[in-house]
Amino acid sequence: MTDTLHDGLADDSSSTDDAPVFVTSDLSVYYGAYRAVRNVSIDIRQNEITSFIGPSGCGKTTVLRCFNRMNDLIVGARVDGSILYRGIDLYGADVSAVEVRRHIGMVFQKPNPLPKSIYDNIAFGPRINGVRKRSELDDIVERSLVRAALWDEVKDRVKASALGLSGGQQQRLCIARTIAVEPDVILMDEPCSALDPIATGRIEELMQELKSDYSIVIVTHNMQQAARVSDRTAFFTVEVNPESDRRTGVLVEFDSTKKMFSNPADERTENYVTGRFG
């Protein structure tokens, strides 16, 4: 499985331009005076699935939320270092977080449909972007739901409340909602942690399909999932300062998924992926 993924990657990188979508250099994230993550340097490539793995509290989610500036919503959060998104400094002075989020979508750990109908959930993003025409919205809603493999299950009740869907359906709805605004990148924060294995399988299939159009970054606690779906894997861990007992997340290793799981360069990565730690 990993082999075919890896071969696919080789083909992809020759056909698309090599410039990474995100270039992160020396990124540190602070909550107030507390440094949650330090010195992360990672490149995210186009049409690949990049996974972040590591024990709890290692800062995977924190780093992910920097890519669409969701950390801005947290009072006291601030970043050091830089993230270039297609050559633009995401935290530059005249960059609008709202604009950034229109290009970089996010799927959250807990499915979070808005308390509206299925239709209105999908149409929410396009409406923000000024799509008003009924027929156009109908098209977008159908296309997004088909793409997220949810259309057949809900086509007769798109006007029903999204809260009536099952957990797995809600998460696919959230994915449909994200792709309805045609983002460039999709960030996924443990999208399957609240789902059963069957729903997880469907989401993973979906990610493989979406890969051809989007670049995906996924945070996961499930190492098998990272091995199954991703092209590249970043392993984070927690460093505890023995004097102050402060815990800080650090990036240990970032390489192709195949290498990370078969022949990692760092001992800590090997201990983690073989289950000896965390």
Place this chain on the structure above:
Amino acid sequence: MTVDGGSGLDLSQRPSSRTRTDRAMTAVMLVCLLAVVVPLAAVVYTLLKNGAGQLSAEFFTADIPTISRIEGPGMGPAIVGTLLITAVAAAMALPLGILGAIYLNESSAGGRLGRLIRFMATVMTGVPSVVMGLFVYVTYTLRFKQNAFGGALALAFLMLPVVIRTTEEMLKLVPDNLREASAALGARRSRTVLTVVLPAALPGVVSGCLLAVARAAGETAPILFVVGAATSVNTNVFREVNTALSAQIFANAQLPFEGAQQRAWGAALTLVLLAFVITLIARVVTARFALKR
């Protein structure tokens, strides 16, 4: 009857101090329930017994007799006055209070100004209504004479802190993951508040606001000295004295004349019915907008 399943296993209830305590506490709670319900029932019963006979189409529309000794109906001006004063007060306090709550919960983000406003609103909740009336009397009535707008001002000051605090509590109940969902789709904060947060909090906000209005509609103290006492209908809120049901109850119930006292009972029942209708509307609206699962 035996609870022995044949296996020697015994799951039967054993008499213990816990069972006795349980029974005793149940009895105490029943007594408490009665202590609450009995006075309420007594109030409603007395009101109906003495007031129901007064209610008629004429009672709701006719002018108040200028000579208090005269028997017979007439509370029209007080009903019009109460509705006018309450409506004008609500029109001033509700938008301001709701916008204030949105600022406190969605924008101020624990800032110093937000904390100050929240503190002032809490302090304002504790100001007695008669003090509010006195404040309006000194700042407004002495200059512009007694009229309905003065009463509306006083009631608005009374409603405002309640509206701010209840609305803020309701906004706090809206889960943050909805705000995140909206923001992640590229919505500005204004759009998130208008299309996600407010609709989700609406049932609570509406019922909280209407309860504040119902409470204010029955206020007496501030009305007494800033609105005055009219005996005919006055629909102009800015000119001439006006009146309200609560003020009429206060004035008429003290008089030694049978007719006046009967009008006071009628006014009291009307006021309670009015508050009841507003509460009912709150219930219906809440049910109507409640999230459909």
